[in-house]
Amino acid sequence: MTLLEEPIRELGRRLREREISAVELAEEALARAKELDPTLGAFLRVTPELALEAAAVADLRLQEDPAGAPILCGIPVAYKDVVCTEGVETTAGSQILRGFVPPYSATVVDRLSALGVVPLGKLNCDEFAMGSSNENSAYQLTRNPWDPERVAGGSSGGSAVAVAARLACVTLGSDTGGSIRLPASFSGVVGVKPTYGRVSRYGLIAFASSLDQIGPLAKTVEDAALVLTAIAGQDPRDSTSVVAPVDGFLGELRAGVKGLRLGIPKEYLEVGLDPGVRAVFEQSIRMLEGLGAVTQEVSLPTTEYALSAYYVIAPAEVSSNLARMDGVRFGPGFAGATTLKEAYEQARHEGFGEEVRRRVTLGTYALSSGYYDAYYLRAQKVRTLVAQDFDLAFAQVDAIISPTAPTAAFRLGERTADPLAMYATDVLTLPANLAGISGISVPAGFAAGLPVGLQVLGPYLGESTCFRVAQSLETEARIWDRLPPLAVAPA
Amino acid sequence: MSTIAPSPWEAVIGLEVHAQLLTRSKMFCSCRADYLGLPPNSNTCPVCLGLPGSLPVINEAGIRLTLRTALALNCEIPQFTKFDRKNYFYPDLPKGYQISQYDLPLSLGGWLDFEVGGRSVRAGITRVHLEEDTGTLHHAGEIHNSTFSLVDLNRAGVPLMEIVGEPDLRSPAEARAYLATLRQVLIYIGVNDGNMEEGSLRCDANISLRPVGAEALGVKVEIKNMNSFRSVLRALEYELTRQREVLDEGGRLSQETRGWSELEQRTVSQRSKEEAQEYRYFPEPDLPPLVISRAQVEEVRAGLPELPAARRARFQSQYRLADEQALLLTARPGDSQYFEEVVALGVTPQLAANWQLGDLQGLCNTANLPVEKCRVGPAPLADLLKMIEGHEVTANVAKEVLAQAFETGEDPAELVRSQGLGQVSDTGEIAVMVDQALAQNAKAASDYQAGNDRALGALVGAVMKMSQGRANADIVNQLLHTRLPRPGG
Ligand SMILES: [Zn+2]
Secondary structure (H helix, E strand, O other), X not given: OOHHHOOXXXXXXXXXXXXXXXXXXXXXXXXXXXXXXXXXXXXXXXXXXXXXXXXXXXXXXXXXXXXXXXXXXXXXXXXXXXXXXXXXXXOOOOHHHOOOOOOOOOHHHXXXXXXXXXXXXXEOOOHHHOOOOOOOOOOOOOEEOOEEEEEOOOOOHHHHHHHHOOOOOEEEEEEOOOOOHHHHXXXXXXXXXXXXXXXXXXXXXXOOOOOOEEEEEEOOHHHHHHHHHHHEOOOOOOOOOOOOOOOHHHHOOOOOOOOOEEEEEHHHHOOOOOHHHHHHHHHHHHHHHHOOOEEEEEOOOOHHHHHHHHHHHHHHHHHHHHHHOOOOOOOOOOOOOOOHHHHXXXXXXXXXXXXXXXXXXXXXXXXXXXXXXXXXXXXHHHHHHHHHHHHHHHHHOOEEEEEOOOOOOOEOOOOOOOHHHHHHOOOOOHHHHHHOOEEEEEEEEEEOOEXXXXXXXXXXOOHHHHHHHHHHHHHHHOOOOOOOHHHOOOO | OOOOOOOOXXXXXXXXXXXXXXXXXXXXXXXXXXXXXXXXXXOOOOOOOOOOOOOOOOXXXXXXXXXXXXXXOOOEOOOEEOOEEEEOOOOOOOOOEEEEOOXXXXXXXXXXXXXXXXXXXXXXXXEEEEEEOOOEEEEOOOOOOOOOEEEEOOOOOOEEEEEEEOOOEOOHHHHHHHHHHHHHHHHHOOOOOOOOOOOOEEEEEEEEEEEOOOOOOOOOEEEEEEOOHHHHHHHHHXXXXXXXXXXXXXXXXXXXXXXXXXXXXXXXXXXXHHHOOOOOOEEOOOOOOEEOOHHHHHHHHHOOOOOHHHHHHHHXXXXXXXXXXXXXXXXXXXXXXHHHHHHHOOOOHHHHHHHHHHHHHHHHHHHOOOHHHOOOOHXXXXXXXXXXXXXXXXXXXXXXXXXXXXXXXXXXXXXXXXXXOOOEXXXXXXXXXXXXXXXXXXXXXXXXXXXXXXXXXXXXXXXXXXXXXXEOHHHHHHHHHHHOOOOOO
């Protein structure tokens, strides 16, 4: 058994009681990465020196003031490669950012560093977080630890796999349309998509600015709540971040679900759910009802339009956000180009992968004069309707539950030839991004040996309720500590 | 004999003026807004470099100065405003988009009154909005044959206000006067330094021709690259002639953007309508929309200083100055402030105006200094002028002392005292000199008595020369008249 199987509270106790040191913990994490990651492909780069240095500092802190040291002190973490880390190459999984070493760190990294976490490195993801399977990374494939022939889910695939395979205690990912919740479901870990504005986006390489949120992936709901508590809160460097209390995440964690009203959106059951997924979902409903929750059907009628709206708004923002990747300062350059236009075309064609180019093209089109009203403006109207659907639903229920995805992890290559099929993977997760509300995916069971997550959606700033429901299910389902086959080092 | 037929064409001109705001920091980060003279790319941070992951934060001072301008230009301030992204690729634009304002600008619908050829004209202001400046490019040689270009992002993100004027101007002279008046207002309210050469104030123009009396507008040409009042005037005059010639010959103009070539003194086509940029504006998702409260607007309005036109009118009524003098003394805030300080120290306004606009302005022009920066401050000048009023020094001596003080920074009144240049008003002392002058200029004396008025001037001059300019001219005249009585005089 590895130390990395322990939840943060238990590790914290052992660190404080000097049973283990932060350096030992870091060394074990680094050793596991070295041994297991060549198969899994979760890390794009491991930073052993930084990890050991931070661990040594954490040990000093734990030694000097065991009671006063933050709970995350000495805990090994890793960041999705869209999160800027000062002095450590940050590529967003793209060729065009190969060699980009940010001179600054994201606010979330600063906050966690201040608490004494141990940074293990940067995690693989779909290029600029665009994808649902991690197959769009320019660098490597990330495999599902439950079945190496299946995808990890995306775009925070590396973040999910690193936790599932116990390479890191917790990781950060980013969720624009389901990019935390989906891989969390596919890999059997907890993934939180906070309310828009809950966590600072400063230092997050933007995919779609109005949809992106950074959130934690963890083994347990409590670990996720601990990390979200640490990274949430208003940031003067992000004008879209909000001022709101964060004490409820942990404070109400074990308040149970007795009397909670849980809505089941009928439209979410009409998206072609895999029978195994449906069975796990029905089992989750029974568990939660058994704990005293009251379930009822709700309706989110604009669900069928949400996907289309999302694939106008997100690419529109992408086309603008990625314009700075013009070959002048990033990317392989444009040797041989004879005009400025040619230089841009060359740099961007060579620097971006196919899916990124597709979305940039879609977005550019949607914003062009003559098409703006028909696409972008109309999509924004749909977005408003999607948010109103949720408002109406949350007037009747405290939280909404559904499967996180229609299926469990699919096979590598299964959807790469069909972008629309790939996009449909996010059909149950992306409405929450359009509405800006909170959501969690928590391991709920298995279908044919593959993990299946339950998605809990809460209202705006309603994370506490999501955590309560997820914690109740985690306690009842008792599967969080089940190890995937690829998390076990060959003897 | 031939007469020139009146042109059947009327010019329709509108100006778009860009003004860098005098804030301390840039529009969306905390780098300095004053970037001139700094080593390339040293005045930058992740935000204005447009590094991946960085986010803009609004500089409230930029909003305030834009509101100030909008109110000075009689604009309406809507309650709701937002920033948008203007997307285009260029190496001086680090993010690949400029944060600007599109359909909901900070202000709309104002006007500017100005004078041209003694006539008062009112031109509409379409809008005043806020955006960020770009970086600058340094080409190796001329742009068309340079082998590389260097990008400097020190300027990127400096707050840039755009003042869009209605096409209400009817001649290049009107355009020039509009721009000069606008510049004066911007300097008065402290939002911009008015420096066109260094590009902190820039002007683009739209110009078209239409038959006199017609309503519909002709084909519009946009002119860029004018970096002085002179070039604005010249470029518009050139363009007016060019368009008139095309139309007179029955030709057709095309909608395009033309650049003013200072070197060749002509406009050159840069971009046709077909090549026009597609900016793909959309709301900036990184910045929440702004709600401007009425209280905020009123606070900014209350903080507006007196504007040039109002000050000019006040100078005429309060100080009884001629229009021309009032105009000159209110040209810049520094001029009027200097003047009012001198007057506040007890100097007659007319005397203060004469000296500031006369001798002192002359010295300043030669030294290329604004009056408030010269070495003779309002207090020393006031002391000197009060000595004139008190007959303690003659105007001639005062002129020389002022010039000396201007050079050395010494106190002019002190110079008068230390060098014994005080006016001589002792009648006995002057009488001795008068008698001596009469003795030495007997012919002039008899000429005067014979009726030649000009001869008296020679006698006064002789006395002044003897006294080194210090003799009280009134007493000299009085004594001469007593000594040389004229029959019937
Ligand atoms: Zn900056």
